[in-house]
Amino acid sequence: MPPGTSCPVITAIKDTDFVILVTEPTPFGLNDLSLAVEVVRKLKIPFGVIINRSDLGNKKTDEYCTGEHIPILMRIPFSKKIAGIYSRGDSIVEALPEYREKFQRLFTKIKKVKIR
Numbered sequence: 001m002p003p004g005t006s007c008p009v010i011t012a013i014k015d016t017d018f019v020i021l022v023t024e025p026t027p028f029g030l031n032d033l034s035l036a037v038e039v040v041r042k043l044k045i046p047f048g049v050i051i052n053r054s055d056l057g058n059k060k061t062d063e064y065c066t067g068e069h070i071p072i073l074m075r076i077p078f079s080k081k082i083a084g085i086y087s088r089g090d091s092i093v094e095a096l097p098e099y100r101e102k103f104q105r106l107f108t109k110i111k112k113v114k115i116r
């Protein structure tokens with residue numbers, strides 16, 4: 001496995017049907033994403049990506065996913081409101097009903113990907 005990927009990560013995902021990799025459009029986010037992609041591919045686990053704070057940073061994460069044929073399942077823009085909800089431990093879909101549909105679409109996209 002690539003450097004930077006630990007045994008706890010592999011233990012956590014090795015028996016899963018699907019992995020959601022969450023990243024940010026930053027150089028560090030892209031580096032960590034590429035390491036995680038290498039792991040899930042070696043383990044032959046279907047996966048997709050969610051880009052958090054998608055409206056910040058650059059487009060290199062999008063370009064990487066496109067070039068590697070990785071499905072981008074969802075984009076979540078930066079929002080102080082979402083950050084506040086998250087920091088309080090509250091549910092985003094309960095606090096912001098418009099996100100309920102977005103997460104339902106996410107689930108539909110995941111079901112369409114071949115799950116092992």
